[in-house]
Amino acid sequence: MSPTILVTGGAGYIGAHACVALIAAGYTPLVLDNLCNSSAESLRRVRRISGVEPRLIVADIRDAQALDALFAAQPVAAVMHFAGLKAVGESTAAPLRYHDNNVGGSVALLQAMQRAGVRTLIFSSSATVYGEPSVAQFREDMRCDPVNPYGRGKWMIEQMLGDLAASEPGWRIAALRYFNPVGAHPSGLIGEDPRGVPDNLMPYITQVAVGRLPALRVFGGDWPTADGSGVRDYIHVMDLAEGHVAALRHLLEHAPQRLTLNLGSGRGTSVLQLLHAFEHVIGRALPHEIVARRPGDIAAYWADPTRAAAVLGWRTQRDLSALCADAWRWQQANPRGYADA
Numbered sequence: 381m382s383p384t385i386l387v388t389g390g391a392g393y394i395g396a397h398a399c400v401a402l403i404a405a406g407y408t409p410l411v412l413d414n415l416c417n418s419s420a421e422s423l424r425r426v427r428r429i430s431g432v433e434p435r436l437i438v439a440d441i442r443d444a445q446a447l448d449a450l451f452a453a454q455p456v457a458a459v460m461h462f463a464g465l466k467a468v469g470e471s472t473a474a475p476l477r478y479h480d481n482n483v484g485g486s487v488a489l490l491q492a493m494q495r496a497g498v499r500t501l502i503f504s505s506s507a508t509v510y511g512e513p514s515v516a517q518f519r520e521d522m523r524c525d526p527v528n529p530y531g532r533g534k535w536m537i538e539q540m541l542g543d544l545a546a547s548e549p550g551w552r553i554a555a556l557r558y559f560n561p562v563g564a565h566p567s568g569l570i571g572e573d574p575r576g577v578p579d580n581l582m583p584y585i586t587q588v589a590v591g592r593l594p595a596l597r598v599f600g601g602d603w604p605t606a607d608g609s610g611v612r613d614y615i616h617v618m619d620l621a622e623g624h625v626a627a628l629r630h631l632l633e634h635a636p637q638r639l640t641l642n643l644g645s646g647r648g649t650s651v652l653q654l655l656h657a658f659e660h661v662i663g664r665a666l667p668h669e670i671v672a673r674r675p676g677d678i679a680a681y682w683a684d685p686t687r688a689a690a691v692l693g694w695r696t697q698r699d700l701s702a703l704c705a706d707a708w709r710w711q712q713a714n715p716r717g718y719a720d721a
């Protein structure tokens with residue numbers, strides 16, 4: 381028997397990669413997604429990679445009836461909760477939309493889990509919960525003080541998960557704080573497919589490389605870092621997906637508990653270093669310009685991944701060049717993302 385794992389937001393970037401990792405580990409992903417930022421094509425691609433197409437229920441996590449019907453129709457061993465809106469800038473312009481979807485959606489999902497007696501959850505949190513600490517290496521026991529509505533929503537959900545676990549025995553919960561997920565499955569069949577101009581660095585670079593965008597804009601060349609550009613912790617999306625499977629196994633095999641874990645490589649890489657690593661992989665230079673810093677950005681941060689290594693025995697495996705090569709394979713094969721299908 382292959383346990384069914386409900387994957388909310390499973391048609392999205394990280395969720396589709398998690399489906400591949402779940403299938404490889406012997407689980408059956410069942411996807412619930414309203415497709416507001418994704419395409420069902422990603423799951424057809426999962427079939428081409430894994431031989432299994434995850435079943436898709438097109439519904440919103442705020443739809444209590446749809447959730448009850450889903451939990452009534454089959455036993456669900458655990459939930460991986462990826463569904464959410466994720467653009468920091470947009471969250472500042474539309475905070476209520478973000479809190480309704482992300483916080484309200486999580487409340488609705490948790491209530492449905494409670495009704496169904498499903499008490500194992502892996503939640504997509506984010507390094508944005510830390511805010512702007514004075515040290516660059518973020519550790520889970522540091523104070524969280526997020527500085528935008530997106531990050532505050534993630535932090536609210538983390539706190540809500542703590543309240544829930546304290547109020548009722550039996551919950552197994554892991555909040556995974558991602559650093560900067562990049563790259564794609566090495567097949568080039570699934571990858572990041574942002575709508576409009578990408579918010580994140582890697583899809584921006586790959587879209588410049590295929591000629592969809594004229595030049596990379598590097599926000600700030602005067603940060604107090606070695607080359608003046610901002611430093612982040614880039615994690616290959618398959619490492620991230622495997623981290624979820626490790627967390628799932630851990631939760632299912634141990635006594636009820638609540639975990640908060642950073643998922644990152646522990647290495648800081650500057651924007652220019654990532655650009656140069658990518659240029660090395662594709663064998664040519666890309667146009668880029670240094671522009672003003674973006675409001676709300678910080679100079680440098682990366683994960684302390686010690687706790688995830690100690691608790692899960694998980695650490696990142698893929699290096700910068702694998703991450704660039706895989707992102708490039710995906711973009712080259714799908715210059716316009718899933719719209720090319």
Ligand SMILES: NC(=O)c1ccc[n+]([C@@H]2O[C@H](COP(=O)([O-])OP(=O)(O)OC[C@H]3O[C@@H](n4cnc5c(N)ncnc54)[C@H](O)[C@@H]3O)[C@@H](O)[C@H]2O)c1
Nearest residue numbers: 389392393394413414415416417418440441463464504506
């Ligand atoms: N990509 C990143 O840089 C990053 C970093 C840290 C945390 N995260 C978190 O990881 C999760 C997945 O991110 P991603 O990059 O795969 O984003 P994504 O937009 O590709 O995937 C999110 C999926 O959730 C779906 N969705 C959104 N709201 C929904 C709702 N109300 N009901 C049902 N489905 C809904 C979308 O259609 C999409 O398929 C998000 O919660 C995000 O906040 C992402």
